[in-house]
Amino acid sequence: MTVRIRKLDVALGGRPVLRGVSLDAPAGSWTAVIGPNGAGKSTLLRAVLGLVPSEGAITVAGEDLQALKPRRRSQLIAYAPQSPNVPVGMTVFDYTLLGRSPYIPHLGRESAADRVITAKVIDRLDLTEFAARPLVELSGGERQRAVLARALAQQTPVLLLDEPTTALDIGHQQQVMELVDQLRISDELTVVTTIHDLSLAAQYADDLVLLSHGRVAAAGPPDEVLTRATVEEHFDARVSVAPGPAGRPILSLERP
Numbered sequence: 631m632t633v634r635i636r637k638l639d640v641a642l643g644g645r646p647v648l649r650g651v652s653l654d655a656p657a658g659s660w661t662a663v664i665g666p667n668g669a670g671k672s673t674l675l676r677a678v679l680g681l682v683p684s685e686g687a688i689t690v691a692g693e694d695l696q697a698l699k700p701r702r703r704s705q706l707i708a709y710a711p712q713s714p715n716v717p718v719g720m721t722v723f724d725y726t727l728l729g730r731s732p733y734i735p736h737l738g739r740e741s742a743a744d745r746v747i748t749a750k751v752i753d754r755l756d757l758t759e760f761a762a763r764p765l766v767e768l769s770g771g772e773r774q775r776a777v778l779a780r781a782l783a784q785q786t787p788v789l790l791l792d793e794p795t796t797a798l799d800i801g802h803q804q805q806v807m808e809l810v811d812q813l814r815i816s817d818e819l820t821v822v823t824t825i826h827d828l829s830l831a832a833q834y835a836d837d838l839v840l841l842s843h844g845r846v847a848a849a850g851p852p853d854e855v856l857t858r859a860t861v862e863e864h865f866d867a868r869v870s871v872a873p874g875p876a877g878r879p880i881l882s883l884e885r886p
């Protein structure tokens with residue numbers, strides 16, 4: 631399902647945080663939102679979910695998101711936040727099962743199928759040995775995978791991931807990115823993720839959207855957006871950019 635954002639403005643605490651942001655994420659595509667700290671990346675995802683008030687238009691498959699009931703919206707879009715509230719005492723299994731909430735009838739219980747889907751997602755994220763453990767007792771990377779598990783258990787056509795790999799070791803980064811990519815291809819998921827690792831973004835995303843001071847500073851395929859000059863201008867970093875697999879750029883920091 632295509633996600634379309636037009637002229638999105640968000641103000642927080644009386645200060646503009648997003649200004650006139652537009653983007654198109656076609657069905658089955660992967661869009662990575664990049665940008666320096668405080669650029670507005672997380673706010674953009676939160677605005678799509680209706681978690682912060684915004685002005686402008688946000689549609690999924692042509693449906694106006696702001697007009698949708700929360701339950702319907704949860705059937706369309708799953709979100710893995712950067713710093714979720716972790717309910718004290720809740721196990722990894724029960725937390726992941728929350729992803730099935732949009733399909734459980736009011737005052738009803740989850741079905742056997744909901745529990746099977748939950749167990750499968752937990753397994754695919756290497757969390758089976760932690761399933762019965764309280765989430766708060768997990769390491770940062772284990773917890774991050776549990777947050778992703780909850781979002782994947784929701785089985786929505788659109789997946790919004792806020793910094794899904796920051797706490798992960800290199801092996802689990804690859805596992806998570808590959809899993810999301812497989813689901814994107816097999817189920818035609820539309821993936822929008824914020825991400826700080828620019829080389830990782832470039833390896834997986836079809837398009838990058840560079841936010842700077844709340845505006846779109848550049849957008850397009852990774853090799854067009856990730857130039858040495860653009861990275862220097864917006865991140866104040868000196869990097870070298872080399873073509874990697876399939877011409878996708880790989881960045882390395884250069885010591886001044």
Ligand SMILES: Nc1ncnc2c1ncn2[C@@H]1O[C@H](COP(=O)(O)OP(=O)(O)OP(=O)(O)O)[C@@H](O)[C@H]1O
Binds near residue numbers: 642643668669671672
């Ligand atoms: N509730 C709030 N009230 C006021 N300002 C806020 C609020 N939430 C975020 N901001 C401000 O909005 C700006 C954008 O924040 P946001 O978290 O979207 O940035 P980001 O690009 O995701 O940053 P990072 O890379 O550090 O995660 C920041 O300057 C932040 O301080």
